[in-house]
Amino acid sequence: MRPRLLVENADLQSLSTMATPARARYLVNAGTPEDACQALSWASREGLPVQVVGGGSNLIFCDDFPGLVLHMALRGKRWEAVNGDEATLMLAAGESWHQSVLYVAGAGYRGIENLALIPGTAGAAPVQNIGAYGVELSDSFISLLAWDRQAGEPVTLDREDCRFGYRDSLFKHEPERYLILEIRLRLSRHRPFELGYGELAQWFDGRTPDSPLEVAQAVMTVRRRKLPDPEQLPNTGSFFKNPVVTVAQWEELRDQWPDMVAYPTDGGVKLAAGWLIDQCGWKGYRNRTVGVHHRQALVLINHSGGNGKQVLELARRIRDDVLERYGVLLEMEPGVVPSACGLGSPV
Numbered sequence: 058m059r060p061r062l063l064v065e066n067a068d069l070q071s072l073s074t075m076a077t078p079a080r081a082r083y084l085v086n087a088g089t090p091e092d093a094c095q096a097l098s099w100a101s102r103e104g105l106p107v108q109v110v111g112g113g114s115n116l117i118f119c120d121d122f123p124g125l126v127l128h129m130a131l132r133g134k135r136w137e138a139v140n141g142d143e144a145t146l147m148l149a150a151g152e153s154w155h156q157s158v159l160y161v162a163g164a165g166y167r168g169i170e171n172l173a174l175i176p177g178t179a180g181a182a183p184v185q186n187i188g189a190y191g192v193e194l195s196d197s198f199i200s201l202l203a204w205d206r207q208a209g210e211p212v213t214l215d216r217e218d219c220r221f222g223y224r225d226s227l228f229k230h231e232p233e234r235y236l237i238l239e240i241r242l243r244l245s246r247h248r249p250f251e252l253g254y255g256e257l258a259q260w261f262d263g264r265t266p267d268s269p270l271e272v273a274q275a276v277m278t279v280r281r282r283k284l285p286d287p288e289q290l291p292n293t294g295s296f297f298k299n300p301v302v303t304v305a306q307w308e309e310l311r312d313q314w315p316d317m318v319a320y321p322t323d324g325g326v327k328l329a330a331g332w333l334i335d336q337c338g339w340k341g342y343r344n345r346t347v348g349v350h351h352r353q354a355l356v357l358i359n360h361s362g363g364n365g366k367q368v369l370e371l372a373r374r375i376r377d378d379v380l381e382r383y384g385v386l387l388e389m390e391p392g393v394v395p396s397a398c399g400l401g402s403p404v
Protein backbone atom coordinates (compact mmCIF):
# COMPACT_ATOMS: atom_id res chain seq x y z
CA MET A 58 0.00 0.00 0.00
CA ARG A 59 1.24 3.50 -0.85
CA PRO A 60 2.09 5.63 2.19
CA ARG A 61 -0.35 8.22 3.45
CA LEU A 62 0.71 11.76 2.57
CA LEU A 63 2.81 10.70 -0.45
CA VAL A 64 3.64 13.63 -2.76
CA GLU A 65 5.05 12.93 -6.22
CA ASN A 66 7.62 15.12 -7.99
CA ALA A 67 7.98 17.30 -4.90
CA ASP A 68 9.87 20.58 -4.73
CA LEU A 69 12.74 20.33 -2.20
CA GLN A 70 14.05 23.91 -2.27
CA SER A 71 12.29 25.01 0.92
CA LEU A 72 13.50 21.88 2.76
CA SER A 73 17.13 23.01 2.86
CA THR A 74 18.52 26.22 4.39
CA MET A 75 20.89 26.55 1.39
CA ALA A 76 17.70 26.85 -0.73
CA THR A 77 19.14 25.19 -3.82
CA PRO A 78 16.60 23.93 -6.36
CA ALA A 79 15.87 20.18 -6.63
CA ARG A 80 12.93 17.80 -6.80
CA ALA A 81 12.22 14.42 -5.23
CA ARG A 82 10.44 11.64 -7.05
CA TYR A 83 8.49 11.09 -3.82
CA LEU A 84 8.17 13.02 -0.56
CA VAL A 85 6.47 12.08 2.72
CA ASN A 86 6.08 14.61 5.54
CA ALA A 87 5.93 12.16 8.45
CA GLY A 88 4.03 13.47 11.48
CA THR A 89 4.05 10.19 13.42
CA PRO A 90 6.48 7.26 13.84
CA GLU A 91 3.90 5.06 12.06
CA ASP A 92 3.87 7.37 8.99
CA ALA A 93 7.66 7.34 8.91
CA CYS A 94 8.07 3.56 9.30
CA GLN A 95 5.29 2.82 6.81
CA ALA A 96 6.95 5.08 4.23
CA LEU A 97 10.31 3.35 4.79
CA SER A 98 8.79 -0.13 4.32
CA TRP A 99 7.05 1.01 1.15
CA ALA A 100 10.30 2.49 -0.26
CA SER A 101 12.15 -0.71 0.56
CA ARG A 102 9.51 -2.85 -1.19
CA GLU A 103 9.69 -0.56 -4.23
CA GLY A 104 13.52 -0.67 -4.22
CA LEU A 105 13.76 3.14 -3.86
CA PRO A 106 16.66 5.02 -2.28
CA VAL A 107 15.66 7.02 0.82
CA GLN A 108 16.91 10.38 2.05
CA VAL A 109 15.90 11.44 5.57
CA VAL A 110 15.57 15.21 6.08
CA GLY A 111 14.97 17.19 9.28
CA GLY A 112 15.40 20.96 9.05
CA GLY A 113 17.75 20.68 6.04
CA SER A 114 20.35 22.90 7.72
CA ASN A 115 23.18 20.45 7.12
CA LEU A 116 22.29 19.21 3.64
CA ILE A 117 22.93 20.51 0.13
CA PHE A 118 20.53 19.41 -2.60
CA CYS A 119 22.58 19.36 -5.77
CA ASP A 120 20.34 17.38 -8.11
CA ASP A 121 16.93 15.73 -8.26
CA PHE A 122 16.52 12.78 -5.91
CA PRO A 123 15.28 9.63 -7.66
CA GLY A 124 13.68 8.03 -4.57
CA LEU A 125 11.80 8.93 -1.38
CA VAL A 126 12.62 11.99 0.72
CA LEU A 127 11.33 11.36 4.24
CA HIS A 128 10.80 14.67 6.02
CA MET A 129 10.75 14.15 9.80
CA ALA A 130 7.96 16.33 11.18
CA LEU A 131 7.24 14.31 14.37
CA ARG A 132 6.39 16.65 17.26
CA GLY A 133 6.23 16.19 21.04
CA LYS A 134 8.24 16.71 24.20
CA ARG A 135 7.79 15.21 27.66
CA TRP A 136 9.50 15.45 31.05
CA GLU A 137 9.85 11.78 31.96
CA ALA A 138 11.65 11.88 35.28
CA VAL A 139 12.20 14.80 37.58
CA ASN A 140 14.36 13.71 40.46
CA GLY A 141 15.44 16.55 42.72
CA ASP A 142 17.67 18.77 40.60
CA GLU A 143 17.95 16.32 37.72
CA ALA A 144 15.41 15.78 34.95
CA THR A 145 15.04 13.64 31.84
CA LEU A 146 13.42 15.18 28.77
CA MET A 147 12.16 13.31 25.71
CA LEU A 148 12.10 15.24 22.41
CA ALA A 149 10.46 13.85 19.27
CA ALA A 150 12.69 13.89 16.19
CA GLY A 151 10.93 16.76 14.40
CA GLU A 152 11.00 19.22 17.32
CA SER A 153 12.94 22.42 16.59
CA TRP A 154 16.29 22.19 18.38
CA HIS A 155 16.52 25.89 19.14
CA GLN A 156 12.96 26.08 20.53
CA SER A 157 13.75 23.05 22.70
CA VAL A 158 16.84 24.81 24.09
CA LEU A 159 14.71 27.83 25.03
CA TYR A 160 12.08 25.56 26.58
CA VAL A 161 14.68 23.75 28.73
CA ALA A 162 16.57 26.90 29.73
CA GLY A 163 13.28 28.69 30.44
CA ALA A 164 12.36 25.86 32.85
CA GLY A 165 15.62 26.53 34.72
CA TYR A 166 17.49 23.43 33.56
CA ARG A 167 21.10 23.57 32.43
CA GLY A 168 23.08 21.52 29.95
CA ILE A 169 22.17 22.68 26.44
CA GLU A 170 21.97 26.50 26.77
CA ASN A 171 25.25 26.96 24.83
CA LEU A 172 23.61 25.18 21.87
CA ALA A 173 20.98 27.92 21.36
CA LEU A 174 20.26 29.07 17.81
CA ILE A 175 21.66 25.97 16.12
CA PRO A 176 19.09 25.39 13.38
CA GLY A 177 17.47 22.05 12.68
CA THR A 178 15.65 19.32 14.53
CA ALA A 179 16.19 17.31 17.72
CA GLY A 180 16.34 14.07 15.69
CA ALA A 181 19.31 15.30 13.65
CA ALA A 182 21.25 16.61 16.67
CA PRO A 183 22.91 13.24 17.46
CA VAL A 184 23.86 12.66 13.80
CA GLN A 185 26.75 15.09 13.93
CA ASN A 186 26.79 15.48 17.72
CA ILE A 187 26.06 19.20 17.42
CA GLY A 188 28.35 21.45 19.37
CA ALA A 189 29.09 25.09 20.11
CA TYR A 190 30.88 27.19 22.73
CA GLY A 191 32.57 24.24 24.44
CA VAL A 192 29.42 22.07 24.75
CA GLU A 193 28.27 19.10 22.68
CA LEU A 194 24.97 17.26 22.56
CA SER A 195 26.74 14.15 23.90
CA ASP A 196 27.37 15.98 27.23
CA SER A 197 23.62 15.80 28.04
CA PHE A 198 22.61 12.81 25.96
CA ILE A 199 21.11 9.70 27.59
CA SER A 200 19.67 7.63 24.74
CA LEU A 201 17.55 7.65 21.61
CA LEU A 202 14.83 5.54 20.10
CA ALA A 203 15.40 4.67 16.45
CA TRP A 204 13.91 2.45 13.80
CA ASP A 205 16.61 0.00 12.71
CA ARG A 206 15.99 -0.24 8.97
CA GLN A 207 18.24 -3.28 8.62
CA ALA A 208 16.56 -5.33 11.35
CA GLY A 209 13.09 -3.88 10.74
CA GLU A 210 12.51 -3.17 14.45
CA PRO A 211 12.78 -0.35 17.02
CA VAL A 212 16.03 -0.08 18.96
CA THR A 213 17.22 2.00 21.92
CA LEU A 214 20.80 3.27 21.64
CA ASP A 215 22.62 4.79 24.61
CA ARG A 216 25.50 7.24 24.64
CA GLU A 217 28.16 4.59 24.18
CA ASP A 218 26.27 2.90 21.33
CA CYS A 219 26.11 6.23 19.47
CA ARG A 220 29.95 6.50 19.34
CA PHE A 221 29.96 10.29 19.52
CA GLY A 222 33.02 12.25 18.40
CA TYR A 223 33.77 15.74 17.09
CA ARG A 224 30.86 16.36 14.66
CA ASP A 225 30.66 12.62 14.37
CA SER A 226 28.62 9.62 15.48
CA LEU A 227 27.60 6.10 14.53
CA PHE A 228 24.91 7.61 12.28
CA LYS A 229 27.49 9.18 9.96
CA HIS A 230 29.15 5.79 9.53
CA GLU A 231 25.93 3.82 8.98
CA PRO A 232 23.83 6.50 7.25
CA GLU A 233 21.22 4.15 5.80
CA ARG A 234 20.54 2.17 8.95
CA TYR A 235 18.82 4.20 11.67
CA LEU A 236 15.82 6.50 11.58
CA ILE A 237 15.91 8.50 14.82
CA LEU A 238 12.40 8.86 16.27
CA GLU A 239 13.08 10.51 19.65
CA ILE A 240 15.98 11.49 21.90
CA ARG A 241 16.40 11.67 25.69
CA LEU A 242 18.49 14.26 27.51
CA ARG A 243 19.62 14.52 31.12
CA LEU A 244 19.43 18.08 32.45
CA SER A 245 20.25 19.59 35.77
CA ARG A 246 19.43 22.70 37.77
CA HIS A 247 22.95 22.97 39.19
CA ARG A 248 25.43 21.79 36.57
CA PRO A 249 28.19 24.43 36.29
CA PHE A 250 27.84 26.74 33.29
CA GLU A 251 30.43 26.31 30.53
CA LEU A 252 31.65 29.85 29.91
CA GLY A 253 35.29 29.23 28.99
CA TYR A 254 34.90 29.87 25.26
CA GLY A 255 36.35 33.26 24.17
CA GLU A 256 33.30 35.31 23.29
CA LEU A 257 31.11 33.92 26.06
CA ALA A 258 33.90 34.41 28.60
CA GLN A 259 34.18 38.04 27.44
CA TRP A 260 30.41 38.50 27.62
CA PHE A 261 30.16 37.41 31.26
CA ASP A 262 33.62 38.67 32.22
CA GLY A 263 33.86 36.51 35.36
CA ARG A 264 30.24 37.13 36.44
CA THR A 265 28.02 34.11 37.14
CA PRO A 266 24.87 34.22 35.00
CA ASP A 267 21.53 34.31 36.84
CA SER A 268 19.98 31.52 34.78
CA PRO A 269 20.52 29.18 31.82
CA LEU A 270 18.16 31.40 29.85
CA GLU A 271 20.55 34.30 30.32
CA VAL A 272 23.37 32.15 28.87
CA ALA A 273 21.16 31.08 25.93
CA GLN A 274 20.34 34.73 25.22
CA ALA A 275 24.03 35.71 25.34
CA VAL A 276 24.85 32.87 22.92
CA MET A 277 22.10 34.08 20.58
CA THR A 278 23.46 37.63 20.60
CA VAL A 279 27.05 36.52 20.00
CA ARG A 280 26.01 34.13 17.21
CA ARG A 281 23.83 36.73 15.49
CA ARG A 282 26.80 39.10 15.32
CA LYS A 283 28.90 36.74 13.28
CA LEU A 284 26.69 34.15 11.59
CA PRO A 285 24.23 35.02 8.81
CA ASP A 286 20.57 34.07 9.31
CA PRO A 287 19.68 31.44 6.67
CA GLU A 288 16.28 33.13 6.26
CA GLN A 289 18.08 36.24 4.95
CA LEU A 290 21.16 34.65 3.34
CA PRO A 291 20.73 30.93 2.57
CA ASN A 292 23.61 28.89 4.06
CA THR A 293 24.35 25.70 6.00
CA GLY A 294 26.54 27.16 8.75
CA SER A 295 30.14 25.91 8.85
CA PHE A 296 30.80 24.38 5.46
CA PHE A 297 34.03 22.60 6.43
CA LYS A 298 35.08 20.80 9.61
CA ASN A 299 38.08 22.13 11.51
CA PRO A 300 40.82 19.73 10.39
CA VAL A 301 42.78 17.79 13.00
CA VAL A 302 46.50 17.26 12.28
CA THR A 303 49.22 15.41 14.19
CA VAL A 304 51.43 17.33 16.61
CA ALA A 305 54.42 16.80 14.25
CA GLN A 306 52.43 18.23 11.30
CA TRP A 307 51.33 21.16 13.44
CA GLU A 308 54.91 21.96 14.45
CA GLU A 309 55.95 22.08 10.78
CA LEU A 310 52.99 24.31 9.90
CA ARG A 311 53.62 26.63 12.85
CA ASP A 312 57.28 27.06 11.85
CA GLN A 313 56.14 28.23 8.43
CA TRP A 314 52.98 30.14 9.49
CA PRO A 315 53.51 31.38 13.07
CA ASP A 316 50.08 33.10 13.18
CA MET A 317 48.13 29.95 12.35
CA VAL A 318 45.12 29.52 14.66
CA ALA A 319 44.99 26.10 16.34
CA TYR A 320 43.78 24.35 19.51
CA PRO A 321 45.07 21.19 21.19
CA THR A 322 42.56 18.35 20.94
CA ASP A 323 42.39 14.59 21.64
CA GLY A 324 44.82 12.89 19.31
CA GLY A 325 46.38 16.01 17.75
CA VAL A 326 45.87 19.68 17.00
CA LYS A 327 42.68 21.20 15.60
CA LEU A 328 43.22 23.95 13.01
CA ALA A 329 40.69 26.74 12.44
CA ALA A 330 39.34 26.01 8.94
CA GLY A 331 37.96 29.57 8.73
CA TRP A 332 41.46 30.99 9.24
CA LEU A 333 42.92 28.77 6.50
CA ILE A 334 40.20 29.83 4.05
CA ASP A 335 40.54 33.48 4.99
CA GLN A 336 44.32 33.38 4.45
CA CYS A 337 43.74 32.00 0.95
CA GLY A 338 41.78 35.18 0.21
CA TRP A 339 38.28 33.72 0.00
CA LYS A 340 36.50 35.68 2.75
CA GLY A 341 33.90 37.96 1.16
CA TYR A 342 34.38 36.41 -2.32
CA ARG A 343 31.24 36.51 -4.39
CA ASN A 344 30.34 35.54 -7.96
CA ARG A 345 26.97 35.99 -9.65
CA THR A 346 25.17 33.43 -7.49
CA VAL A 347 27.25 32.07 -4.61
CA GLY A 348 30.00 33.28 -2.30
CA VAL A 349 31.77 33.25 1.05
CA HIS A 350 30.41 35.28 3.96
CA HIS A 351 32.26 38.57 4.53
CA ARG A 352 32.59 38.05 8.30
CA GLN A 353 32.93 34.27 8.53
CA ALA A 354 35.05 32.52 5.88
CA LEU A 355 33.70 29.13 6.95
CA VAL A 356 30.20 29.95 5.73
CA LEU A 357 29.28 29.59 2.05
CA ILE A 358 26.27 31.61 0.91
CA ASN A 359 23.72 31.12 -1.83
CA HIS A 360 23.31 34.80 -2.73
CA SER A 361 20.86 34.69 -5.57
CA GLY A 362 19.37 31.56 -7.01
CA GLY A 363 22.55 29.48 -6.99
CA ASN A 364 22.20 25.75 -7.48
CA GLY A 365 23.90 22.93 -5.58
CA LYS A 366 26.50 22.35 -8.29
CA GLN A 367 27.59 26.00 -8.11
CA VAL A 368 27.91 25.78 -4.31
CA LEU A 369 29.97 22.59 -4.59
CA GLU A 370 32.18 24.04 -7.33
CA LEU A 371 33.04 26.98 -5.06
CA ALA A 372 33.70 24.58 -2.17
CA ARG A 373 35.96 22.47 -4.37
CA ARG A 374 38.03 25.53 -5.38
CA ILE A 375 38.41 26.58 -1.73
CA ARG A 376 39.37 23.07 -0.63
CA ASP A 377 41.97 22.77 -3.43
CA ASP A 378 43.49 26.19 -2.59
CA VAL A 379 43.85 25.31 1.11
CA LEU A 380 45.37 21.95 0.21
CA GLU A 381 47.87 23.51 -2.16
CA ARG A 382 48.96 26.23 0.28
CA TYR A 383 48.94 24.34 3.60
CA GLY A 384 48.88 20.66 2.62
CA VAL A 385 45.72 20.27 4.76
CA LEU A 386 42.63 18.60 3.29
CA LEU A 387 39.35 20.20 4.35
CA GLU A 388 36.37 17.90 4.79
CA MET A 389 32.83 19.09 4.11
CA GLU A 390 30.47 19.24 7.07
CA PRO A 391 27.06 19.14 5.30
CA GLY A 392 25.87 16.08 3.45
CA VAL A 393 25.23 16.19 -0.30
CA VAL A 394 22.04 14.84 -1.91
CA PRO A 395 22.24 12.78 -4.05
CA SER A 396 25.48 11.61 -2.45
CA ALA A 397 27.11 10.90 -5.83
CA CYS A 398 27.42 14.69 -6.42
CA GLY A 399 30.16 15.18 -3.71
CA LEU A 400 33.32 17.29 -4.08
CA GLY A 401 35.36 14.66 -5.91
CA SER A 402 39.05 13.99 -5.34
CA PRO A 403 41.47 16.86 -4.73
CA VAL A 404 43.45 18.18 -7.74
Ligand SMILES: Cc1cc2nc3c(=O)[nH]c(=O)nc-3n(C[C@H](O)[C@H](O)[C@H](O)COP(=O)(O)OP(=O)(O)OC[C@H]3O[C@@H](n4cnc5c(N)ncnc54)[C@H](O)[C@@H]3O)c2cc1C
Pocket residue numbers: 074108109110111112113114115116129150175176177178179180181182184185186187188189228235236237238284285286287292293294295392
Ligand atom coordinates in the same frame (compact mmCIF):
# COMPACT_ATOMS: atom_id res chain seq x y z
C1 LIG B 1 23.37 29.14 10.40
C2 LIG B 1 23.77 27.76 10.84
C3 LIG B 1 24.51 27.59 11.98
C4 LIG B 1 24.89 26.32 12.41
N1 LIG B 1 25.62 26.19 13.55
C5 LIG B 1 25.99 24.97 13.99
C6 LIG B 1 26.74 24.84 15.19
O1 LIG B 1 27.07 25.80 15.86
N2 LIG B 1 27.09 23.58 15.59
C7 LIG B 1 26.73 22.47 14.87
O2 LIG B 1 27.07 21.36 15.30
N3 LIG B 1 26.01 22.57 13.73
C8 LIG B 1 25.64 23.79 13.27
N4 LIG B 1 24.91 23.89 12.11
C9 LIG B 1 24.58 22.68 11.33
C10 LIG B 1 23.16 22.13 11.57
O3 LIG B 1 22.33 23.09 12.13
C11 LIG B 1 23.17 20.89 12.47
O4 LIG B 1 23.95 19.89 11.88
C12 LIG B 1 21.75 20.33 12.71
O5 LIG B 1 21.80 19.30 13.67
C13 LIG B 1 21.10 19.79 11.45
O6 LIG B 1 19.75 19.51 11.76
P1 LIG B 1 18.67 19.34 10.62
O7 LIG B 1 17.41 18.88 11.25
O8 LIG B 1 18.60 20.57 9.81
O9 LIG B 1 19.33 18.14 9.80
P2 LIG B 1 19.29 17.91 8.22
O10 LIG B 1 20.17 18.92 7.56
O11 LIG B 1 17.92 17.78 7.73
O12 LIG B 1 20.01 16.49 8.15
C14 LIG B 1 21.36 16.34 8.53
C15 LIG B 1 21.71 14.83 8.52
O13 LIG B 1 20.98 14.17 9.54
C16 LIG B 1 20.15 13.14 8.97
N5 LIG B 1 18.91 13.14 9.74
C17 LIG B 1 18.07 14.19 9.96
N6 LIG B 1 17.06 13.79 10.76
C18 LIG B 1 17.27 12.48 11.04
C19 LIG B 1 16.55 11.50 11.80
N7 LIG B 1 15.43 11.80 12.45
N8 LIG B 1 17.05 10.23 11.83
C20 LIG B 1 18.19 9.92 11.18
N9 LIG B 1 18.90 10.79 10.45
C21 LIG B 1 18.44 12.06 10.38
C22 LIG B 1 19.97 13.53 7.52
O14 LIG B 1 19.71 12.38 6.72
C23 LIG B 1 21.31 14.15 7.21
O15 LIG B 1 22.27 13.13 6.96
C24 LIG B 1 24.52 25.17 11.66
C25 LIG B 1 23.76 25.34 10.49
C26 LIG B 1 23.37 26.62 10.09
C27 LIG B 1 22.56 26.78 8.84
